[in-house]
Structure formats: structure tokens, C-alpha cells
Amino acid sequence: MTLRKRKLAIIGNGMAACRLLDELLERDGLTHYEVAIFAEEKGGAYNRILLSKVLGGADPDVIVTKPPSWYAEQGVRLLDGVAVRRLDTGAKLVETSDGENHRYDVAVIATGSHPRVPPLQGMTDDQGDLRPGVFIYRTMEDCLKMRAHARAGDNAVVLGGGLLGLEAAKVLSDCGLHVTVVHAATTLMNSQLDELGGEMLERQIESHGIFVRTGRTIEAVLGAECVGGVRLDDDKTLAADMLVLACGVSPRVEVARLSGLPINKGIIVNDTLATEAPGVYALGECAEHAGRTYGIVTPAWEQAAILADVLTGTNPQARYHGSKTYTRLKVAGVDVASMGRIDPELERDEVIQVVETRRGSYRKLVVRGRELVGAMLVGNTTAAASLIQILDRGDPLPEDPLEMLCPGGSFGADARADRVVCNCNKVSEARLRDAIAAGAATVEALSLTTTAGTGCGSCRTELAQLIAGHSAQPARLTAVG
Numbered sequence: 093m094t095l096r097k098r099k100l101a102i103i104g105n106g107m108a109a110c111r112l113l114d115e116l117l118e119r120d121g122l123t124h125y126e127v128a129i130f131a132e133e134k135g136g137a138y139n140r141i142l143l144s145k146v147l148g149g150a151d152p153d154v155i156v157t158k159p160p161s162w163y164a165e166q167g168v169r170l171l172d173g174v175a176v177r178r179l180d181t182g183a184k185l186v187e188t189s190d191g192e193n194h195r196y197d198v199a200v201i202a203t204g205s206h207p208r209v210p211p212l213q214g215m216t217d218d219q220g221d222l223r224p225g226v227f228i229y230r231t232m233e234d235c236l237k238m239r240a241h242a243r244a245g246d247n248a249v250v251l252g253g254g255l256l257g258l259e260a261a262k263v264l265s266d267c268g269l270h271v272t273v274v275h276a277a278t279t280l281m282n283s284q285l286d287e288l289g290g291e292m293l294e295r296q297i298e299s300h301g302i303f304v305r306t307g308r309t310i311e312a313v314l315g316a317e318c319v320g321g322v323r324l325d326d327d328k329t330l331a332a333d334m335l336v337l338a339c340g341v342s343p344r345v346e347v348a349r350l351s352g353l354p355i356n357k358g359i360i361v362n363d364t365l366a367t368e369a370p371g372v373y374a375l376g377e378c379a380e381h382a383g384r385t386y387g388i389v390t391p392a393w394e395q396a397a398i399l400a401d402v403l404t405g406t407n408p409q410a411r412y413h414g415s416k417t418y419t420r421l422k423v424a425g426v427d428v429a430s431m432g433r434i435d436p437e438l439e440r441d442e443v444i445q446v447v448e449t450r451r452g453s454y455r456k457l458v459v460r461g462r463e464l465v466g467a468m469l470v471g472n473t474t475a476a477a478s479l480i481q482i483l484d485r486g487d488p489l490p491e492d493p494l495e496m497l498c499p500g501g502s503f504g505a506d507a508r509a510d511r512v513v514c515n516c517n518k519v520s521e522a523r524l525r526d527a528i529a530a531g532a533a534t535v536e537a538l539s540l541t542t543t544a545g546t547g548c549g550s551c552r553t554e555l556a557q558l559i560a561g562h563s564a565q566p567a568r569l570t571a572v573g
């Protein structure tokens with residue numbers, strides 16, 4: 093007797109949902125499930141992390157990871173341009189905003205986050221929509237609208253000096269705009285860097301022609317119909333043809349709320365990513381696990397692997413125990429990485445700092461005995477991959493932790509081989525070297541064979557260096573006679 097395939101409804105078609113699809117396919121999940129994916133955004137899936145490329149002028153197709161044809165080929169039903177309103181968890185129905193109902197046996201909510209929009213005076217029109225010239229930065233559509241508006245020689249103000257704000261500022265500056273970043277805290281990226289790190293970063297950002305106003309915020313958006321300027325909280329005004337809001341994100345929980353699911357900051361899930369409602373799961377930025385929500389992709393991808401294990405029965409005992417997080421700024425010419433705690437927590441925690449004022453580099457470790465508690469690197473991130481791996485695996489630091497910051501130390505040499513270069517996809521240097529030796533001679537070929545560099549892309553320079561290093565090796569001479 094053949095069993096009826098169960099109906100799996102996935103709400104959202106972003107980076108968490110797409111990874112879940114890949115993980116399900118890897119486990120032959122489509123032999124158990126008939127999958128329908130509900131996507132508010134039209135036109136397949138793309139790598140949201142690489143949106144800055146599109147903002148900078150690249151063809152949107154460059155970042156598309158799954159075109160609509162991919163779903164058809166895999167036998168997955170894609171309902172794109174269809175937003176879900178709520179789940180009827182009793183009748184097991186997905187209710188879409190076009191009034192249709194779709195049956196499900198298992199539903200996964202992966203609705204991501206909303207950009208936070210501060211209530212600035214004069215920011216919206218009479219209908220409550222953002223005025224022409226005011227932008228958020230979350231979707232392909234946002235980027236295309238921004239790019240259509242931005243002209244070289246115009247003035248842009250970016251509100252928010254965190255990862256996204258600085259990324260947008262650099263792209264707009266590279267497009268020829270005069271850019272000012274306004275940031276409420278006294279130093280940039282204050283969630284990931286201490287004061288000295290933030291100051292060093294500010295100098296680097298300014299050296300790229302971007303102006304920075306820290307300790308300030310915007311009180312009002314000026315101009316008649318379109319944006320003409322902004323008024324800061326010190327009453328000074330800045331001319332602005334466009335204003336980009338990069339003020340952080342909050343989990344998108346409307347579907348869960350209307351479905352009666354428990355919500356705190358995000359949709360509350362347990363270690364199997366299950367919500368309280370039978371057959372309903374959540375993952376990615378909309379989910380809250382053990383009191384934590386995440387705003388980066390690695391946790392979403394780790395959750396996707398666990399959920400696929402559970403749903404396919406490949407490993408029903410798989411459990412998610414939280415993710416260790418690290419961040420890297422993907423702004424060309426500005427190297428920043430931060431992980432774990434940025435300041436000591438216990439009295440016995442030790443801080444090791446290397447400051448090179450002329451080179452503009454600042455490196456800091458927070459150490460507890462031989463355990464790495466946190467690290468921050470500004471201006472020189474060569475040690476980032478090794479440090480992330482140590483933090484991730486809880487490996488002991490060398491006797492002298494300073495060796496971690498000084499390439500060429502004996503610890504560095506020993507640890508290199510199984511060092512993870514691509515943290516998004518956990519690809520080690522050893523695996524990359526094997527692939528290069530087997531003929532992967534370009535970054536694209538290496539990415540294709542190993543998946544390295546297909547997440548946030550911040551390791552692509554290192555992939556190129558490994559390839560260059562391999563081709564620069566002298567051919568081995570064989571002694572004859």
C-alpha cells in the first residue's frame with residue numbers, strides 16, 4: 093500500500109525557507125511530502141545578503157538562487173506573489189490574502205523580519221506611505237527603487253551606522269553620491285564593536301569619502317513632495333535627495349499572531365523548531381528560540397538542517413541548541429569582524445589588544461583561561477576564520493593567545509588545515525585545497541564544487557588567494573638518474 097504524501101506548506105520564500113528546501117531535497121524529503129511554498133515576493137528566490145550588488149548596479153539575476161523554473165523541476169509548488177494571512181491550526185488550512193484556503197499537514201513559518209521604521213516627522217505622505225526619496229533596505233524591490241532614484245552628485249543620508257547602514261552608504265558613495273551616515277550611538281556598529289573599535293571604523297569609513305555624524309539622530313524629514321533634507325536633533329539641517337532607513341529589524345510575526353501562536357519577540361519555538369500548535373514549525377529571523385532571535389543567516393541555516401532531519405525522520409532526535417554568532421562587514425576596503433562578547437564579563441576574563449595606529453588596525457581578544465570568549469578585528473581580519481572556528485567548537489586557545497593575532501605562529505600553522513574558511517557553509521581550507529588540486533581554478537568553479545562563498549560572500553577574497561597561492565607554487569622537480 094502506498095501512503096499518501098503529506099502536505100507541507102512553507103510560508104515565506106527567503107533564505108531560511110530556501111535552505112530548508114535544499115536540506116529536504118538532500119534527505120529525499122519530496123518522497124514524503126508534497127511541498128507548497130507561499131511567497132509574498134514574486135519571481136523565485138535570491139540571496140538577500142548580496143542585495144548591495146544590485147543596489148550598486150548589478151543585474152538582479154546575478155543574485156537569484158532559485159528561479160521559478162527550479163521549483164517546477166523539483167516538483168515543488170511555488171505560489172509567488174501570494175501572501176499568507178493566517179493559519180487555521182484547527183482545520184489545518186493556510187488562508188492566503190487573496191481569500192483562498194489550502195490544506196496542510198505540516199506548516200513551516202519562515203516570514204523573516206521587518207525593517208524598523210522610526211516615526212520621523214514628515215517621513216510619510218497623507219496615506220501613511222513613505223515619501224518619495226525615503227527608502228528601507230530589505231528586498232530586491234527596495235533596492236531597485238533606491239537605485240532608480242539615486243543619481244551621481246545627489247546627497248544621501250543614511251540613518252543607522254550598523255552593518256546594513258554602512259553597507260548601503262558605501263554602495264551609494266561608490267555610485268557618486270555625497271553620503272552622510274547619522275548614527276544615534278556615540279560610535280559606529282556599537283552592538284559589535286567597543287568604543288575604540290567604533291572610532292577606528294569611523295576613520296576608515298571617512299577615508300572612503302563618507303561623512304559620519306555619531307551621537308545624533310534625525311528629527312524631521314524636510315522638503316515639499318520629495319525629500320529635500322533632514323533636520324538633526326541639534327537643529328542643524330543636512331541637504332538630502334534621499335534618506336535610507338537602516339535602523340535594525342524586528343521579527344515578522346503577523347501570520348503567527350493571527351493564527352493564535354505564542355509570540356514573545358519572535359514566534360516561540362522549542363529545540364525541534366516546533367511551535368505550540370501541532371504540526372506548525374517556525375525558523376529563521378521570525379523565530380525565537382530559548383529567548384533569542386537572530387538577525388543573520390547562519391542560525392537560520394543551522395535551524396533548517398535540524399528541521400529537515402526532524403521532518404523527514406532522517407534523525408528524529410536532532411535538536412537545535414542555539415547558534416554562536418559572528419558578524420563581518422562586507423564593505424570593500426573596510427575589514428571588520430566581531431564575535432562573542434566584546435567586553436569582559438567576569439573578573440577573571442583577560443583582554444588582549446593589539447592597536448596599530450598607523451595602519452588603522454585594532455584587534456582584541458576576550459579570554460577566559462584558554463577559552464575564547466569574544467574577539468573583534470578592525471582593519472585586519474586575517475585571524476577571523478581561525479577565531480570563529482575556535483569560538484564555534486570551543487577549542488582551547490594556544491598557551492599564548494597573542495599567537496592567534498600574529499600569523500606565522502606555530503599554532504596558526506598547525507590549525508590551518510582544518511580551519512573553516514567559509515563559515516556560512518562550513519567549508520574547510522583542506523577541502524578547498526583538495527578542490528583546487530582537482531582543477532577548480534576560479535572562484536566560481538571553487539564555489540560550485542564546494543559551496544564556499546555562496547552565502548555572505550565575505551570569504552571570496554580568501555578563495556581567490558588560495559587559488560593564487562596554489563598556482564604560484566613551484567612545480568615539483570623530480571630528480572632523474
Ligand SMILES: Cc1cc2nc3c(=O)[nH]c(=O)nc-3n(C[C@H](O)[C@H](O)[C@H](O)COP(=O)(O)OP(=O)(O)OC[C@H]3O[C@@H](n4cnc5c(N)ncnc54)[C@H](O)[C@@H]3O)c2cc1C
Nearest residue numbers: 104106107108132140141175176203204376377387388389
Ligand atoms: C541588505 C542586507 C544585507 C545582509 N547581509 C547579511 C550578511 O552579510 N550576513 C548575514 O548573515 N546576514 C545578512 N543579512 C541578513 C539575512 O539576509 C537574513 O538573516 C536572512 O535573509 C534571514 O532569512 P529568513 O528566511 O528568516 O528571512 P527573509 O530572507 O527575509 O525571508 C522571509 C521571506 O518571507 C516572506 N514573507 C513574509 N511574510 C509573508 C507572508 N505572510 N506570506 C508569504 N511570504 C511572506 C518575505 O517576503 C520574505 O521573502 C542581510 C540582510 C539584508 C537586507
